[in-house]
Amino acid sequence: TFQIWYRVGSRDEPAGKSGISHLLEHMMFKGTPKYSSKAFSKMVKRKGGVDNAFTTKDYTMYYQTLASDRIDISIELEADRMQNLILDPKEVIAERNVVMEERRMRYDDDPQNSLYEEVIAAAFKSHSYHWPVIGWMSDISSIERSDLLSHYRAYYSPDNAVIAVSGDVQADEIIKKIKASFGSIPPASSRTVVTSKETEQKGERRISLKREAELPYIITVYHTPSFPHPDSYALEVLGMILSGGKSSRLYRSIVYEKKLAIGASADYSGFNKDPYLFLFDATAAPGKDIKDVENALYAEIEKIKKELPSEREVQKAKNQIEASFVMGQDSIYFQAEITGMFEMLGSWKLKEQHLENIRKTTPEDVSRVAKKYLHEDNRTLGILIPIKK
Template identity: 40%
Template sequence: MKLKISAILSTGLLFGCLAALGPAALAQSAPSVASEFMLKNGMKVIVKEDHRAPTAVQMVWYKVGAIDETNGTTGIAHALEHMMFKGTQKHKTGEFSRLVAELGGRENAFTNRDYTAYFQQVEHSRLEAVMALEADRMRNLQFDKNEFAKEIRVVMEERRWRTDDQPQGLMNEALNAAAFVAHPYHHPVVGWMDDLQNMTIADIEAWYRRWYAPNNATLVVSGDVSADKVVAMAERYFGSIPAKTIVRGKPQNEPEQHGLRRVTVKAPAENPYVILAFKVPSLRDVEKDQEAYALDVLSAVLDGYDNARLNDKLVRTDKVANSVGAGYDDITRGPTLFTLEGSPAAGTTTAQLEALLRAEVSRIAKDGVSEQELQRVKTQLIASQIYKRDSIFGQAMEIGVMEMSGLSHKNIDRIVDKLKTVTPQQVQAVAQKYFTDDKLTVATLEPLPLSGKKLGPPPGPLR
């Protein structure tokens, strides 16, 4: 298994299998540029027209997530997400999902460290109906004690299934708690169990009243739609909802780390595992933060395609690992980590694999990467970006994540352009600069006997 420490979506390079496509084929699938509007109440509306199929995706993104929680309130963003399906003054519990299904659509929601989002995908003529439903629960959510009592038990069971009963969940939780001692990324998105057990319906309602407002939300619509008509509908359904004064908490900045940290997790598992997490910069300024692009490319050199360095060397050639990986989440509201991870093969210890993973980065720091290797990575990058945009849901996701991070959807193509300019020297420079003990947290899984217990599938997005 390959463990991931990021939640919901990684917005670094997504390397696909379309590298063989020529420029003409790639250009044919490029959708239109997104249009942006602002309602008088401060709600941003972004429309990405794509007329290749008669469907539409609506997403409402609230700029509030686990990053906005404090001690004692962890998990509340996710708990409210569950309650958003529990009825309004107009629609009873369960009616929202039933109505979307009757329209032939699909719907869901997800909570991340940085945001909470709700979506529906429907036949394009049904967009107005789901927009009316979404606007209703932005303004008129009901808070029933009995429904909350049932739903918070669902959330706690979700925590048990995703974390308490999953070695990868326990490991990710312990890693983040060790890497971040002050920043809210210390806390799991699902929340600590004690906080969930002591959460009240009043807590949930207060969170809703504080954060769920049009001026803290972005409406993203993609698909076979007209931007002018979408904006007119948004004005009709969302425009009358009053803005609120959004007061964000005091900064909970992470102090400087001054030495290696280690955490060990003992849990029933089939194989040991190790994750190395280095503190590195995230992308804040699209034009200036060249190191973030170099780190993205470094991640791809190590683990961006089938024959990338980690897998080729440690799994296929030397056979010292069953699986390996590298990851870098560059677009976040808070600090970020660059991870190296893997499961050692028989005869290799986690300590030995840890050293071997670091050796691959050290090799790049010493010898660099060739222009040929870098060009191969960039070809994969261009193809993967086009592949993402072949999905109207993927387009809406990309726009929403950019907006929630403060980078603006208008910079999506600019980021691709900047990635193309990364040089071998810049990749070598970040490999030399950031992969030291002083910024490193290591999490190790020591497997306990399974005792006949079968592990479930890896956890997916929180819902």
Template identity: 30%
Template sequence: MAHRIFTLIAILFWSTSHVGAMEVPENLSQFELDNGLKIIVIENHRAPIVNHTLWYDVGASDDPPGKSGLTHFVEHLMFEGTKNTEAGEFDNRIKLMGGFNNAFTNQEGSGYTVEVSTEYLEQVMELEADRMVNLTFKPELVLRERDVILEERKQRVDSSPSSLLREQLSATLFQNHPYGIPTIGWEHEMRSLTLEDAKSFYKKYYHPKNATLVVSGDVYPDQVLELAKKYYGHLESPDDFEKRPKLLEPPHMAERRVLFRDPRVSAEYVFRKYYVPTEIASDEENLAAIAVMVEVLGGSGITSVLGEKLTVEEKIATYTGAGFIGDVTRPVVINMYVVPAQGVSLEEAEAKMDEVIAGFLEEGVDKDHLDRIKKQIKYSRIYAQDDAKNAAMEYGHGFVNGLTVEQTAAWTGQLLNTDEESVMEAAEILLSKNNSVTGWLLKEVTEQ
């Protein structure tokens, strides 16, 4: 298990919000083509490199009932050839340019990122525009990729007791929202995905009106706009396209627990998830306070409250951590874990974790600690701005989560404006275990 669930970079980029009306950075430009494609250009002329990331506003939350994993399946098929390219050709051509490419699917969106020398931007744009509308869906390749995603699930989830526990925790935490369904999908539903499922899903969601192009690096706005018009401008979007309605969680009225036993477990631990009610998380100031509170409580290793108390002082834990994911437009979840030291039971570890939380709520946040966290946030942000890929990820994530460029740009300022009082108000979320699910990962002892 990683020592920290989420880093400061995660706070900065994976959860974005806003405060007031912060101005858009001077090096950022926005456009929209007649067909609905939104374009964000972020200039950074320190090196002759450009990142081209195309985001589609379709994620695992859009998977039709009974077809979990479909979004991720289509992501894989995006590399299996078009009317103009063969299967695998996209990857090979990027390699010949000396570049890097990747793709990813999360609950809210899908992204396709390429980083190359600036001279190859036009070729990259031509390739991406081609596969936005021209996938061929050869039956033998579709079936092969279905086997690939099933194998991926085995490697990433089924072979890992920790991953299986977290999957069960999410499924238990969410009572109505699709976040309770894993992005990669449930195995029995993945096996039933068909060629027609993939084709209809692609046709519905892969088009300019449902996409945002983020180009970051050694480029100029007019240059990017001209190329985008040339390669994306003629592509059509359906007239009747409508985005999915947002589902809400009902009030959580009971604490839940999950005991997961597996003979492969090497280290037992306690893992808790808190669901933050929408009426709290949808307020920007509240969300920033939650982000900082979580970092203070468990996001900075042994210098955090949990780490200092349980690892350094009492020595009852080998690792502790806390983090959060979400933003004002989607569910927010706080994660917390304790890996007990040898000879310490999970029952004792959980009791000690609760004891530290109670002490934090009673004593409040140390001002010096809070100032140190905010300084780390400030300088992490400065360093991250120098990376073309980070910039493309930041604003792309904002897009698929329904945020404006202005909202995304303002997030760091909101974090830095957080004070002791707001942090402690945010910590009151931890008082109600009705909004939580606590999991124990246990080693199952099998009889010889």
């Protein structure tokens, strides 16, 4: 697997241009003077490989997975589109429409995803995590070729990129080839460094969304620090205790025993450049009041604050986290991805520190972080209220 990571995501976008990083990701497949639109992916497929890309709040990644003796194709193609993207005006209009339709289907026509967007926007008032990766519809529709070109020139250069390679390759040989192809590409002349910080939340924020939907739905989020903050490891273990499968606390209590919801989960999003969120969500069972679901969620949070989880429960959660991490190493794609992601967040060397600190987490740590972060004044809540057609 050959992966190239750029230190640019939706957090780096100026107000009014949300979604530009994601749209540029689409345009990166639309050709250079040397390789026409779609030729890039066709070449990879012809050699028996697969390619794709994704954009997050913090970074953008492009990858190809192919036989190790064909990795030269990846190096050549990625070096070419790092510096020679055409950005044909007709292609920009066409792809902008594709992204707008993608947004319509994934968010505007999906009540739960719409609520998620609203909650995140309410939780972040000053930080650029406020807007979604795909962007607001009004912003996407106004992005011009000149905007994309400026964004491309500012962020797509060797000094803002990381290459991660895994598989049957010789490191010295690969590094030599990468230097030969990327070494002459000049650094960006200038780029904006986003330094915005979210101000401390001083009280609960509540929003509601009325949409055509089958069942009421709730999302509640709490501001939390991100990896490698010392509390991030206990927060990850807490998330697994609350939501690591059907034997976890939330599912067992709210879905199985109380039968208030058809689904309930918790998710700690710790792998972000800046502090992010601990998220809970639940879909009410038919005929059940969403207020009862909300109270049941809070009851589980209060329980773990007041009563230490057992050593066995904490160990099980730690084992689940470690097993997921270790089993992922069977995939050469995941090996490169995890290394690249940690490098984006600070240093690839942190991946060893991550598991070490998960192993050290105690029941006292888990209860402590629950008390510290999962409280009312730090909470933003959204409720989906179904309306009939």
